[in-house]
Amino acid sequence: MSAHLIYDLAPLGSVIRYSDGQPRPPERHRNKLSTWQNTNGGGRLVRKQAEQRVGNTIIPASITLHEGDHGSREIIVLRVFRTFSVTSALKFVGAERPAIGAVRVFDRAGENAELVHLASHRAAAEEWLTRHGYPNAVLDEVTTDAVAAEVVEGRAAA
Structure with missing residues (x-):
């Protein structure tokens, strides 16, 4: 599916995979593998940014995936x-x-809130x-009503 469908249908907290459709090169081809890894991967959907107008320029809507953390033990260094534009040519899968x-923890309330943590329960x-x-921070519990409404409306993406 397209990035636009992920933007429209996938709830924040979903795990999303993306691909350019090319097969993975062998490990011995390090440069080709590195290039391939830039257009094939996945992560957790943490933000949806609506289309913006800056002067005469229109910035398309976008989705942001959290691909991972780097560090040691409990200290995250990086x-x-x-972030992908909804006009991206890559293929996405929920x-x-x-x-x-599960309980989603957002950094703030509102449309531009970013998911900072997904916990298994409120405690x-x-x-x-x-x-x-x-x-x-704002806590938002994933309920059966929200999931059922998305399926009934035909909006299930993941």
Whole structure:
């Protein structure tokens, strides 16, 4: 499916995979493999940015995936995000939806909120918040009603 369909249908917290459709090169071809890895991967959908107008320029809507963290033990040194325009030529697949009962932790309220953590339940989300500094955080539980509404409306993407 297209990035635009992911933007429209996939809920924040979904695991999304993307690909250019090319087969993975052998490990011995390091340069080709590195290039391939730039256009084939996946991550958790953490943000949807609506189309914006800046002067006479229109910036298309976009989706942002959290691809991973780098560090050691409990210290994260680098967080890797990748943002795609809805006009991207890559193919996207919703691999996994957030589980019913999971709690999404957003950095703030509103349309431009970013998912900073996905906890298995509310107590785990509240415990995570005590260790991380997000004073304006908003907790949002994934409910059966929300999932059922998406399926009934034919909007299931992942």
